[in-house]
Amino acid sequence: MFTLNKKFKAKMREALFIKQNSERWKGYENLKAISPDELAESFISITDDLAYAKTFYPKSNTTKYLNGLAATFHQSIYKNKKEKTGRFTSFWKYELPLIFHKHRKPLLCSLLFFIVFSLIGALSAKYDNSFVRLIMGNDYVNMTNENIAKGDPFGVYKHESEFWMFVQIAFNNIRVELLVFVLGIFFSVGSIYQLMNNGVMMGSFQYYFFSKGLGWQSILVIWLHGTLEISAIIIAGGAGLILGNSLLFPKTYKRMVSLKNGAKDGIKIAIGIIPIFLTAAFFEGFVTRHTEMPVWLSVTILISSLIFIIWYVILYPANLSRKLNHNNLIINETAY
Secondary structure, eight states, X not given: OHHHHHHXXXXXXXXXXXXXXXXXXXXXXXXXXXXXXXXXXXXXXXXXXXXXXXXXXXXXXXXXXXXXXXXXXXXXXXXXXXXXXXXXXXXXXXXHHHHHHHTHHHHHHHHHHHHHHHHHHHHXXXXXXXXXXXXXXXXXXXXXXXXXXHTOXXXXXXXXXXXXXXXXXXXXXXXXXXXXXXXXXXXXXXXXXXXXXXXXXXXXXXXXXXXXXXXXXXXXXXXXHHHHHHHHHHHHHHHHHHHHHHHHOOTTSOHHHHHHHHHHHHHHXXXXXXXXXXXXXXXXXXXXXXXXXXXXXXXXXHHHHHHHHHIIIIXXXXXXXXXXXXXXXXXXXXXX
16 A cells, blocks of 8 residues: 555656646647757756656656657767857857867876976976076067166067057967977877977076066066966867877777877867957957056956856866766666
8 A cells, every 4th residue: 555655646746747847848849849948958957857857756757758858958069069059159169169078188298298398398497597588588688788778678578559569469370289299199208399499498487577576467468468378378289199009009990090090180279269269369459568557457368267267168168068968968878
């Protein structure tokens, strides 16, 4: 009697569950009528319902129905290769972050390489007075020394018009980024070499200002744009390592297939970080020149840039991957 009563209550709960959600489920059956963003949100919602049904009614027709509906969403999102209206947005919202997470080890290696080379550059500048001139060039050092003597150490950012400076810097940064990535084809050595060049230059450049007693001021000025710019170069280095490692370590794939996959992901990263370079160039052309701006504003821009990079490249991709893995696990466990 107790067992029958328990089953009756379960049926009643299931009937109420169906009544509360049936209209929404029927709306989900027409996938063509919703945008990619709505599709993703609906997929998350339906898998939540599926998880609930799997917990309380694991063998019911409701669970089977929701499993089929979730599988349809899953196929529509991840297996349909047709280009859609929201493809442009979904690339930065979903695809690129997932690539970051997939290749987090090469990205981490790129960061470590850059840090080591920057420290080498700073130590070399410390123990060799001619090293900064060797790296930065006599003209740049002489000009900066003159600006320091005039009381305007960062006057180099004020010599040209804002827009023209933005265009030049954006072009140069994207050129450097593509070079860092493409040279990875030489078994990753090319990208590491470019990381060395940029790291040593950054380390010696930064030490130069510290040696002049302008360390804190240089951070507030240079890293307004440098936070995004250097971060993007490191990411480009990671893309180059992905390309090179696909040749070095093909795993179970044929080497050419591995190279194709590595090049595909690397190119997506190289294209995906172009907006970061453009933003950095905008800051350098239009904002960095205002060396008189309040300290709180400089710190706010700098920290906001750093938080964005950490969130978009590390935290958000990890969270997105975790959600997708969880949803896939639910579907696989309830497949029939």
